[in-house]
């Protein structure tokens with residue numbers, strides 16, 4: 624398996640996008656000796672989409688997929704974008720899921736953020752409204768791609784079905800999901816109520832997940848703050864690097880096309 628390129632290469636590749644109009648900067652992580660890459664693209668008056676990757680440091684194809692999407696001009700110009708190219712740089716460098724303090728950053732979006740990374744995101748997004756948030760991940764146990772779509776009460780799935788179809792049409796493997804598949808939820812009686820599994824799709828009961836998760840994932844925090852749709856894409860870590868990058872490209876562009 625191809626190793627993840629160094630983090631410095633990722634940061635340099637983002638800075639190299641400045642001539643394309645991508646506004647790239649480093650955001651301070653208060654209380655930690657590191658910064659987060661942050662990029663903005665498009666007319667700020669347009670409806671805004673949040674894109675992020677790398678919140679788990681051992682899922683390296685996701686940040687490189689996000690870079691390639693921006694670099695190749697695949698983002699729909701109807702929207703403005705606020706982009707977190709790698710939400711957990713210390714984990715990326717160490718090749719660990721958690722950050723340097725051993726925290727799962729994607730369980731730290733409760734309250735004002737319980738890690739320096741989550742606090743940096745909340746600070747940067749203060750008073751912002753988003754029409755969608757997309758978060759790119761990878762899964763070690765999976766052999767196919769899948770999508771999380773959290774649903775508020777009374778809502779029916781809208782995005783995940785067409786995204787799975789697009790992945791399939793493009794020739795990517797789609798994950799079979801059953802109760803035996805580990806989705807990393809905390810143990811408890813409510814977990815069974817939380818997820819409705821379809822092929823390639825995890826439909827999440829937003830209200831149950833809000834109760835069950837002690838530390839919120841970023842997707843739920845976006846929804847809590849009014850973002851209508853917050854999707855998480857997973858590619859299978861055991862598959863070839865280029866395939867995982869390509870699958871994320873299809874998932875992101877399809878999701879945007881449905882808005």
Ligand SMILES: [Zn+2]
Pocket residue numbers: 678679682760761
């Ligand atoms: Zn992950």
